[in-house]
Amino acid sequence: MFFINSMSSEPIYEQLVLQAEEFILTGIIKSGDMLPSVRNLSVSLSINPNTIQKAYTELSTRGIVFSVPGKGCFVSNNAAQIIRSKNRDNFSALKAQIEKLKLSGVKEEEILNLTKSIYEGGQHND
Amino acid sequence: MFFINSMSSEPIYEQLVLQAEEFILTGIIKSGDMLPSVRNLSVSLSINPNTIQKAYTELSTRGIVFSVPGKGCFVSNNAAQIIRSKNRDNFSALKAQIEKLKLSGVKEEEILNLTKSIYEGGQHND
Amino acid sequence: MFFINSMSSEPIYEQLVLQAEEFILTGIIKSGDMLPSVRNLSVSLSINPNTIQKAYTELSTRGIVFSVPGKGCFVSNNAAQIIRSKNRDNFSALKAQIEKLKLSGVKEEEILNLTKSIYEGGQHND
Amino acid sequence: MFFINSMSSEPIYEQLVLQAEEFILTGIIKSGDMLPSVRNLSVSLSINPNTIQKAYTELSTRGIVFSVPGKGCFVSNNAAQIIRSKNRDNFSALKAQIEKLKLSGVKEEEILNLTKSIYEGGQHND
DNA sequence: GTGGTCTAGACCACG
């Protein structure tokens, strides 16, 4: 389920956070579901438990997950909502990204086509 | 000319590199032009000379500038081309970003409009 | 009678202990009364019997209840007194809390009014 | 400056966070000041650097502090404000605390006197 | 079994 790219410069715990968020947004993990236990995931990914713990703690402080000691780590009710509102803030980042590409000689059409292809591809999950 | 945001999480040397690239793409600096000397820039920005040096070295290894010992650091002939081809790699990053925004409920129209507004507003000289 | 909030960060056994103490202080349970059996309570609350047992053991070591093997768990004669003396230790915690609130800009009047409202509103039977 | 009570059940990193907040509220540490370096503090308190790091990270995510890698950890401009607004939320906790004390037989006068003595003792820092 | 905290020691990027 989770996958680690150890060559990436992105910290492992951040990769886990982003993947968890994606799983929640796409409905693979639902509210109330329990995330894999720290130990389980650490062995299945061959990663130190502390690193998993850090990822779960991060998700917890963002309110996406709540962890019950001795029980497990569970997806909050409004998890998807929290993630979406956070991601919407990335809209301004998109602007900067496109401006850079424009400077690099990327044509408007290329971006428009990319956008359309992404939105036509899959169904929107609401 | 150069401007440093010391509170940014972006490394100072990286800020310098990106600004130099932008100056080249926008034509503010042209092929053959000499970059400010390490010593000059370090005092005018109140920055450690090593940091300037690192930025220049980075630009040099990318082939964007070449340094002539005892003379200075000069913009290569194909500098703009190198930068553009590098930045084109960001196209895939754009795809990931748009996919995220889609999941977050951002509408296709919003992105299309953003793109159009960026490309319609003022032509850059390149 | 007992109520468990499984999402609380407060351990379940601690919730049981505190609720039992409150029931005793407020007179809902009196000296000599028998607490619900471990088995009964465990099914009615859908909780592991070990957890109930731990709560009862805790109450027992504090001298608030005593358990008669094969019979049940009974409230001691001086239960209320023990609880009160223990809770009086919380007085110092109150001091720390008020000092924090003072630093945070909470006015003296606010605290005085809160205190008065608590003490004026409805006498407890004890 | 910082002090650790290793006997306390309160996690060390939390003790550090609370103390830092207190230092900021009382003006011992001001906006823009740099906190002791992770390594310095770890040796002076005989504590693992990771534990200090965790405390600083916590302060950072709360916006009380911002850390610049390679530079240090600095108090934010609105640090005191953030701490105060957070602490004001503890007002409701105070209510529960006082209600408990009432049940334990603590007299209204005792609490009123405690409050007055705290507020008369020192000057209010604004 | 679960999550949470801590220690010890390592490596990295940055200045």
Add this chain to the structure above:
DNA sequence: GTGGTCTAGACCACC
């Protein structure tokens, strides 16, 4: 020198 990440391994409380 600085903060940030990670590993390895330990101990605790709780269920």
